[in-house]
Amino acid sequence: MTTTITEAGNQIIAQFIGRLDTAAAVPAAEAVKPLMEASNREIILDCSQLEYISSSGLRIFLSVRKEAASHGSKVIVRNINADIRQVFMMTGFISLFEIQ
Numbered sequence: 001m002t003t004t005i006t007e008a009g010n011q012i013i014a015q016f017i018g019r020l021d022t023a024a025a026v027p028a029a030e031a032v033k034p035l036m037e038a039s040n041r042e043i044i045l046d047c048s049q050l051e052y053i054s055s056s057g058l059r060i061f062l063s064v065r066k067e068a069a070s071h072g073s074k075v076i077v078r079n080i081n082a083d084i085r086q087v088f089m090m091t092g093f094i095s096l097f098e099i100q
Contacts, residue, residue: 001016001017001018001019001021002016003016003017003027003028003031003032004017004031005032005034010042011042012034012035012041012042012043012044013043013044013046014032014044014046014064015048015049016028016046016050017050018051019050019051020050020056020060021053021056022054024057025054025056025059025060028057028060029060032060032064035064035067035068036063036064036068036071037067037071038071039071039072039073040072040073041073042073042076043064043074043076044076044078045061045075045076045077047078047080047084048078048079050084051081052083053087058091058093061077061093061097062096065096065097074098075097075098076099076100077097077098077099077100079100080099
């Protein structure tokens with residue numbers, strides 16, 4: 001699992017590559033800390049190369065959303081595959097995030 005953070009204008013983009021499972025959750029949570037400190041920015045969670053997400057990964061997404069909202073930032077989840085979309089639908093995350 002690899003997580004990269006880039007900035008482009010008013011956006012901060014976190015790209016997740018691989019499997020965001022329980023083992024990968026700790027380093028991924030550390031990698032997304034800059035997102036949680038962003039104020040009045042658009043945060044993009046790019047899942048175009050994310051193969052799998054566990055409950056630990058979902059918890060990271062939820063933490064980013066909660067912290068972003070407290071700083072006036074907006075979170076958008078982009079490019080989820082059909083399997084991850086199904087997980088989002090079953091857990092109710094589909095209604096918590098703007099999905100593009």
